[in-house]
Amino acid sequence: MAIKIDIRQLDQKKQNPVLIEKITYTKEQSVVFDISISIHSNDTYLAEGTSSFVQEKECSKCLEHFNLSEDIHFRDLYVKHKEDLMTYEDSFDGNIFLVEDSIIDLGKSIEAAYAEAKILVHPCRPSCRGLCDVCGTNLNEMECKCSEENIDPRLEALKNLKL
Ligand SMILES: [Zn+2]
Ligand SMILES: [Zn+2]
Numbered sequence: 001m002a003i004k005i006d007i008r009q010l011d012q013k014k015q016n017p018v019l020i021e022k023i024t025y026t027k028e029q030s031v032v033f034d035i036s037i038s039i040h041s042n043d044t045y046l047a048e049g050t051s052s053f054v055q056e057k058e059c060s061k062c063l064e065h066f067n068l069s070e071d072i073h074f075r076d077l078y079v080k081h082k083e084d085l086m087t088y089e090d091s092f093d094g095n096i097f098l099v100e101d102s103i104i105d106l107g108k109s110i111e112a113a114y115a116e117a118k119i120l121v122h123p124c125r126p127s128c129r130g131l132c133d134v135c136g137t138n139l140n141e142m143e144c145k146c147s148e149e150n151i152d153p154r155l156e157a158l159k160n161l162k163l
Helices: 007-011 083-087 107-119 153-159
Strands: 004-006 019-026 030-041 044-058 065-079 096-098 103-105
Touching (some): 044 107, 065 083, 065 107, 083 096
Antiparallel strands (some): 019 030, 030 044
């Protein structure tokens, strides 16, 4: 994904933020985002935005796959000079990317936000009942007998021991 903003155009503008835009990017799926770019300090630009996209996730409780639509916020710094990658490393808490050939590639921000969202775990729905701890039955689909018997799973093993 590459969404290229030429900073030579931004540098001519007298206002700050220098760019506010709503962009729709379509590849495998449609990604919509609101973006603003402002001058952060000398030769550094702050890119902020929210991207909304749908991604397939595995439920953290029942392990079924489902589609989740999410709004992901990002706040990244784009620097013109390589040295500044280090300069801002400790003081800035978003990602820091290099401006290459006078181009801010917002795709880097989107990809980083997307990758981050991917590792967050969610249940498929708030009411998901998950899997039974004892027998592994998906409790959204059917009931199992484990809770009726109300036996501590650690004792279950003992019960089956033939002494
Ligand atoms: Zn679930
Ligand atoms: Zn069970």
